[in-house]
Amino acid sequence: MPDPGVQQQLHHLYSHHHGWLKAWLRKKLSCQHTAADLAQDTFVRLIVSDKTPLPGQSRAYLTQIAKGLVIDLYRRQRLEQAYHEWLLQLPPIDIPSPEQQAIALQSLIQLDKVFDQLPARVRETFILSRFDQRTYSEIAAQLGISVAAVRKYMLKATQACMEQL
Template identity: 40%
Template sequence: MASPCTAYSIESFYHDHHGWLQGWLHRRTGCPERAADFAQESFLRLLVRPPVEKLDQPRAFLTRIATRLVIDDSRRARLEQAWLEVQTAFAEEHLHAPSAEEVNEWLDLLEWVARLVQELPDKPRRAFLMSRLDGMAQGEIAEELGVSISMVKKYMAQALLHCHKALHSPSLAARCPALP
């Protein structure tokens, strides 16, 4: 099969696999609208990535892209839920809702943390997120990433060192004024 990333073949690649991918995603998410969104985003990601010489298993390739999108969406939803829980707890503890300034400071902090994690290379970032957000064990992470447990440990050390350096950076206050 020709590269799905080239202009002459993406239309046929899309035609051949879009319906299947959307159906697969619908079974995974239980929501036809979300499945359609994830399918479209999967093909968009395929368009912007470097060309692939040959795809022996195009559906496996698309499934991997779509699975990552679903996982990212799930993480984002858990983060939003945690934020709502923090807001509720804050309001109950302080008998008032946080001020607009407090909300903006927390949002700045969350944005800074998200940028910090995005600075990591792909596998260390994914290992860190799987560990911290998904609560996955190192063995599960190793299996998901297709690496050894010792590599997962190295990825985690790399991510934690990156965070430690950022937290102790002299310019941190300028980048994230919400931090104490």
């Protein structure tokens, strides 16, 4: 629980900027419900971060958090759309149950976050290996790196995935 001074600052921020932030998000997203959700999520992130903006920088700080949440929302929507398009290509007998679909989608979202945090070369190496079915030698030649570097990058990517799951 934040100390009373921080609680008072958070209360002030919320009471003076929540309406403005929600209106700003509504304009960006064209959906009042999603805007309301992201406005709340912005303040939750602020509380969890245990940081408060400097005086005079409140709106800029809140906007920065909200923009990150909007980007996360769009990424998640694109991932969900791609997953649903993939499901449509499956024969009806192979379509997973709604519960299995939800689990798979949640796993994809978690892995997407992991991949986003990996260095570009590590991410590219992993994708070439696992999704394009390239051999380590082919990846090394394509990226202009050694096979040992491919092994190292694959280990790093695999470890990151395992830590997340």
